[in-house]
Amino acid sequence: MSGQWAWVTFASLVFYGSLALFVGSIVWRLRRARARLEELS
Amino acid sequence: MTAQVEIRDRRWPWYAAVSAIVVALTLSMISPADAVQGDLIRIMYIHVPAAWLAYLAFTVTLAGSIGYLATKRMVFDRLAASSAEVGVYFTGLAILLGMIWGKPTWGVWWTWDARLTLTAIMFFVYVGYLALRRATLDPDARAKRSAILGVLAIVQIPIVHFSVVWWRTLHQPPSIIRPDGPAIQDPLMVVALVAGVVAFTVVYAALVTKRMELARIEDAVVAREATLERPVAGEAVVAPDLSPEPGGAR
Amino acid sequence: MSGIRRQALAVARRDLARERRRGEVLWVTIPFGVIALLLVPLAIGTDQATLHRVGPGLYWVVVLLFGVLVGVRGAADETGPQRDAAALLGLDPVAVFAGRTIATSSLLVLFEIVVGVAAVAFYDIDLIGVGWLVVVVLLVAAGLGTLATLASSIVAAGAGAAALVPLLVAPLAIPLLLGATQSLDGLRQGRSILSWILLMIVVVLVLGIVGVVSSGPLQESR
Numbered sequence: 001m002s003g004q005w006a007w008v009t010f011a012s013l014v015f016y017g018s019l020a021l022f023v024g025s026i027v028w029r030l031r032r033a034r035a036r037l038e039e040l041s
Numbered sequence: 042m043t044a045q046v047e048i049r050d051r052r053w054p055w056y057a058a059v060s061a062i063v064v065a066l067t068l069s070m071i072s073p074a075d076a077v078q079g080d081l082i083r084i085m086y087i088h089v090p091a092a093w094l095a096y097l098a099f100t101v102t103l104a105g106s107i108g109y110l111a112t113k114r115m116v117f118d119r120l121a122a123s124s125a126e127v128g129v130y131f132t133g134l135a136i137l138l139g140m141i142w143g144k145p146t147w148g149v150w151w152t153w154d155a156r157l158t159l160t161a162i163m164f165f166v167y168v169g170y171l172a173l174r175r176a177t178l179d180p181d182a183r184a185k186r187s188a189i190l191g192v193l194a195i196v197q198i199p200i201v202h203f204s205v206v207w208w209r210t211l212h213q214p215p216s217i218i219r220p221d222g223p224a225i226q227d228p229l230m231v232v233a234l235v236a237g238v239v240a241f242t243v244v245y246a247a248l249v250t251k252r253m254e255l256a257r258i259e260d261a262v263v264a265r266e267a268t269l270e271r272p273v274a275g276e277a278v279v280a281p282d283l284s285p286e287p288g289g290a291r
Numbered sequence: 292m293s294g295i296r297r298q299a300l301a302v303a304r305r306d307l308a309r310e311r312r313r314g315e316v317l318w319v320t321i322p323f324g325v326i327a328l329l330l331v332p333l334a335i336g337t338d339q340a341t342l343h344r345v346g347p348g349l350y351w352v353v354v355l356l357f358g359v360l361v362g363v364r365g366a367a368d369e370t371g372p373q374r375d376a377a378a379l380l381g382l383d384p385v386a387v388f389a390g391r392t393i394a395t396s397s398l399l400v401l402f403e404i405v406v407g408v409a410a411v412a413f414y415d416i417d418l419i420g421v422g423w424l425v426v427v428v429l430l431v432a433a434g435l436g437t438l439a440t441l442a443s444s445i446v447a448a449g450a451g452a453a454a455l456v457p458l459l460v461a462p463l464a465i466p467l468l469l470g471a472t473q474s475l476d477g478l479r480q481g482r483s484i485l486s487w488i489l490l491m492i493v494v495v496l497v498l499g500i501v502g503v504v505s506s507g508p509l510q511e512s513r
Binding site: 110162163165166168169172173176177185186189190192193194196197200201203204205207208211 | 493497
């Protein structure tokens with residue numbers, strides 16, 4: 001049973017970890033783009 | 042190009058996404074283990090929503106592409122592009138989670154069944170779509186070209202689907218028998234699965250909303266840079282300025 | 292209609308004449324394809340039985356992956372000034388698309404034949420049902436030629452086209468790959484291959500229609 005939970009945990013880590021990375025990349029790019037826009041205006 | 046770009050940072054998509062995830066995650070953990078697969082079944086509650094979002098995202102990309110070709114409004118182009126990016130992400134995730142589910146269940150990371158093969162093909166079709174967007178710098182040309190590719194992909198994918206399914210029926214995998222999926226007996230499992238699908242649809246909507254906002258701001262940056270640089274444009278040829286990341290996976 | 296046909300043939304002739312001068316397909320792409328066939332036994336071993344079994348499939352994979360390069364040749368030529376010239380000359384975009392498709396497909400037939408001879412020699416492939424083989428070769432050339440032309444007109448000329456066109460073409464060309472390999476398999480085992488032939492015809496028609504419909508908008512946008 002614990003082996004199964006290891007797989008479930010692994011899958012969840014992959015899922016939520018990559019989701020966090022993806023969200024992070026969008027937030028980061030948004031910040032940078034906003035800052036650039038402010039700079040230009 | 043929109044002259045006024047709102048800089049206000051809207052947070053509500055993130056709040057909606059996080060609360061939906063919390064509900065779905067809780068349900069997937071308190072739902073019972075499967076009779077055959079045991080706790081491995083819990084991977085289903087993230088794998089199935091990811092796969093569903095892959096299809097949803099590419100359908101939205103098609104709608105955005107057609108919308109752009111019909112109206113020439115940039116908002117449709119941004120919708121198509123944002124949805125494709127989110128779609129590629131979820132397709133990759135669905136494949137990865139399927140592999141992680143497959144390894145303990147069937148003993149292999151990969152089986153050549155039709156659905157798996159098709160998902161992998163679709164992944165690469167839209168990776169190509171994103172690569173095309175990166176390679177095309179002019180916003181109008183990029184919008185038109187990628188819209189045409191978006192439509193071409195959808196025209197061709199059913200044929201790819203048909204040919205792969207047909208190929209599979211001729212060559213049944215010899216050793217690995219892949220079950221159609223676990224029989225879902227408990228109502229709580231259905232609830233957890235539906236909650237997962239709904240929750241990640243909300244996450245998808247949040248991601249696309251934010252990604253479109255990003256595309257809008259990036260387009261505004263490019264437009265403003267173009268007006269600012271005009272006086273010196275004839276002066277010298279400078280190295281391509283990559284600072285605002287012209288590709289930026291738009 | 293006959294005007295378009297005449298223009299299309301003129302475009303195809305111009306394309307083929309350029310190939311005759313430069314010999315890009317004959318002296319670069321075809322040797323590259325043959326080398327690919329040569330590399331495989333070095334990597335997987337030279338067991339005759341194995342090579343005989345995997346040979347036909349390998350041949351079609353090489354045709355798909357390397358044949359695309361025949362279409363990229365067109366993309367490199369399609370620089371801005373050339374498109375402008377075509378538009379100024381009043382060339383119908385449909386004629387340009389059709390002409391370039393004809394030229395690419397003809398060169399693909401040449402590619403398939405030469406690489407095919409090499410594959411038969413290296414892998415000891417049985418040639419069964421030569422009549423049907425000709426049909427398959429022509430359909431693959433037409434389908435891949437259309438797809439490659441379409442992809443190379445979608446991809447903006449210039450940097451990245453050489454890698455981008457194959458990336459766009461390869462996944463969408465899978466029905467052609469399956470059609471070709473399954474046809475050869477069917478011929479060997481005496482099955483009917485009519486359905487796979489029909490599939491490839493549908494692919495060619497669908498891609499042709501998309502190409503014709505999109506040729507106008509694509510020419511406007513550079």
